[in-house]
Amino acid sequence: MSQSPQSFTHIPLPTIRRMPSYLRILQEFQQENKEWISTTDFSGRLSLKPIQVRKDMAYTGIQGKPRLGFEVNELLNAIRRTLGWDNSADAIIVGAGALGSALLGYKGFSEHGLKLVAAFDNNPEVSGSKIHGIEVFPLEKLEDLIQRMGITIGIITVPEDFGQEIADRLINAGIRGIWNFSPVKLKVPGHVKVQKEDLASGLAVLSVMMHQEDQE
Amino acid sequence: MSQSPQSFTHIPLPTIRRMPSYLRILQEFQQENKEWISTTDFSGRLSLKPIQVRKDMAYTGIQGKPRLGFEVNELLNAIRRTLGWDNSADAIIVGAGALGSALLGYKGFSEHGLKLVAAFDNNPEVSGSKIHGIEVFPLEKLEDLIQRMGITIGIITVPEDFGQEIADRLINAGIRGIWNFSPVKLKVPGHVKVQKEDLASGLAVLSVMMHQEDQE
């Protein structure tokens, strides 16, 4: 079952989640003007097993050279293409509270195929202002701006109680992908994709790990 | 292989990650004064399969009653105990930038066994102030305060380049758990547990899902 570049063999989710880390290492190598990178280069830096890295690389469709590894630029582009990060998508943030503001301040999104073009908040003290250079609009303007600008991704950083309502409005306006930071499971039609971020999950894992250690 | 409550049969990571969602539903039921909750109650609200919820519940050590389900209060306490959230742990945040401030503003941590007691930042304009009621100290005070207050958890929200250095200092001062929001893989001794949060992973998943849909 060889992985031809365009044939979109279903890529395992864990592999997709590791791709951004590979990208980060690749960018370092590129800045150091290194031409080749091997699976051991990756595995050492990321504490992964070389075999796992090799399997992951297969999904990019790029062929390596024994003894040398993979060509840095070629692999970089292939991973970007695999993730759909070769063309950046326009996104808006709904909810300019603490978390929303933090995301607006994150400069790295351009590296990750995302361009934040506007924020929305129903607090009149916030809307009208700019946060980290990005304009905050009142919630009424949501649908209009999404449609006029053809936005495809919506980021939800509103409190729990408003998550579903905002999702419905985003979808109605034509959004196709939702990055959901509210702790509710959103109900969406099949053509809309949702990625939920859940800090509590990570905290639970840390807590259990710390307590397990106590046992041993 | 029955799951006795205290025997700490290794709980699968995916199960641990789902626990906080169960907790959220349970709290809703408790507020509505409902005495019983069934796996179908959970599965409907969280879009999980009933069988998966049932398997997860087994790890809490709580026995249900056919036709009724589980006792809300009993299950709530059992999950809190399983996650180690029955006693809250003191934590500090290093890096009071956009993301650090956002976390400082999150009120929900007390529900998740965490108590933020202080923040640290090397920017003299920030240190000395309070963010969301929590004091920000200069970085020099880091070790002293951790030791004096017996802090066990450190949250790292500094830029990539300082992640490892801060981790080293935290560990030296006695921290046993690190919640790492910087995009570096930290090198830590075995007794220190690290949970890394990686927004780029989630974004990668969303992006791939959205592009896959285009294919079909």
Added chain:
DNA sequence: TAGATTGTTAATCGATTAACAATC
């Protein structure tokens, strides 16, 4: 009682890991 729901054992599925031949 009837039937919804639990608890448990077995089957399936998917990802990780191992083994090893191919190759620069």
Added chain:
DNA sequence: TAGATTGTTAATCGATTAACAATC
């Protein structure tokens, strides 16, 4: 050439799902 590294097939591992008996 020798040996590090790739690519591929097979084995293992762990989580999810299915099936079904037990029970309130």
